[in-house]
Amino acid sequence: MARPRSMLVSVEDTPFYHCVSRCVRKTWLTGVDKYTGQSYEHRREWVESRLLELATIFAIDVSAYAVMSNHLHLVLRVDIYEANAWTDREVVEHWHNLFKGTDITQKFVKGEVIESFEVGHLKHSIAQYRSRLSDISWFMRALNEPIARMANKEDNCTGRFWEGRFKSQALLDDAAVLACMAYVDLNPIRAKVAKTPEQSDHTSIQLRIKSAMNGKQPATLLPFVGNEYKYMPKGLMFNAQDYLQLLDDTGRIIRGDKRGAINQASKQILDRLNIPQENWIKLTTEFSRLFKGAVGTLQALDIYCEHLERKRRQGAANCRKWLDGT
Template sequence: MPRPRRTQISIEDTPWYHTVSRCVRKAWLTGVDPNTGQSYEHRRDWVESQLLKLADIFAIDIAAYVVMSNHLHLVLRIDIELANSWTDREVVEQWHQLFKGTELTQRFAKGELVEELNLSQLRHSIADYRSRLSDISWFMRCLNEPIARMANKEDKCTGRFWEGRFKSQALLDEAAVLTCMAYVDLNPIRAKMAQTPDKSDYTSIQARIKAALIGEQPQSLVPFIGGERFNQPKGINFSLQDYLQLVDEMGRILREDKRGSISVSSSKILKTLNISTGNWIKLTSEFGKIFHGPVGTTQELTNYCEHLQKRRRHFAKCCRYLEDG
């Protein structure tokens, strides 16, 4: 039986999560349906546009994403500090980009006077919006529902387009985050949808590569801050160039027509994470098969399970891939 979402997401333990949404009824999200020959490639733009729009509205950052033929992967970071720093008016303005809100919040957003007898109701609505704007379930709802409506309209049918629940995995440490990101970024190559990361359309890795060519990083994605970690409010504590090279080399290993290996310069990340080259290849090739629950070292998994009062540390044996450096 599926666990309630509240038992899977714990901000106190980690702000990082891997989510997966899959289509039902053999529906095709993008690409060409081999059964009918119909192309749904234009839906990639639907997903990416809505995803990047939500990143500007929610207090949730995107670290990695990929849109596959019948599912999509995201690596997300909940920025609870940002949500708490917003003023009441900013919270309402963010929420109104997605929903109409109430008559009270509409008046408040326009700067109109709200009667004292209605202040309690207004404060309750604002607190509710602030909580939702840092909630992964609401983020995924606002991503998936518009796509489902457009796809059903195009397919001239009704009913569910997505599975009832999206899959959510807690990423408990840096090793879990980096390996999951690389797994997500390499999905098109494993599926033979692309030859190289830079040719993987509508993905975070392509966006990072394009921005890196002009010495920048995508504003819509969590930045790699490397040695500048002490001068940055948030980010991934590794060099962007090291990560891009590591993903590129791993992509070559996955391709049957290429000889690939992990170079000394790229292995700096693996040394920092204390992951062996063999385990890195295993993790980034089979992450989805190895882990079906929270991901992290044995100690991190133990802390997570104890905090959430889980009696058993499910999937603890999989931790060895993140520990045998």
């Protein structure tokens, strides 16, 4: 039985989550449908543009993404501190970028007088919007529903475009986050639709590489902040260039044209995370098969399950085998 989303998300334990949405029809999300020969490649831009737009509206950061032929991978970071720091006006303005809101919230942002009997309704709406703007389910709804409507209109049909529920799994520590990001970023290489990360269209790794060529990081993605900023509240605790090098090395191994070629900088990252190279290749090629639930060391998994009052540690054996360095 599928668990309620509230039983999967514990921001107290981790802000990072791996989300996957899949198409329910044979018609492909993007690419060329092998059954009809029709190209839907333009839909990749629909998804990517909408995703990066939402990253500027929600208090949710995009760490990694890959828009594939019939599914979408995301690594998201929930930032409840950002949502709580917004003023009431900022909350409503963010919400109105996506939804109409109510007559009262419309009056509020226009600076019109709010009657005394409307104040309670306004406060309730603001509290509700603030919560939703840091909610993964609302983020995925705001992403998937417009794409489904556009695809249905183009296909001249009705009904579901996406599966009813998106998959969500908690990433409980740095090793789980980095392995999942690499798994997502290398999706096109594993699927043999791209030879290198820089050729992987509509992925976060391609966006990061393009920005790195100008000495920058993408404004729409969660940045790498490096080890020296480990106490910063927001950012990936690795060096951006080290991650790009690690992805390049890993991609070459996956393609099989340079087996075993993990350079020293990449090896240092894996050593820091206590992940042997063999485990790293397994993680970045079979992450979704290995882990169906929360991912992390056994200690992190124990704490997560305790907070959510879950007696069964789903996937504990694989967490021990591939992430505990044993």
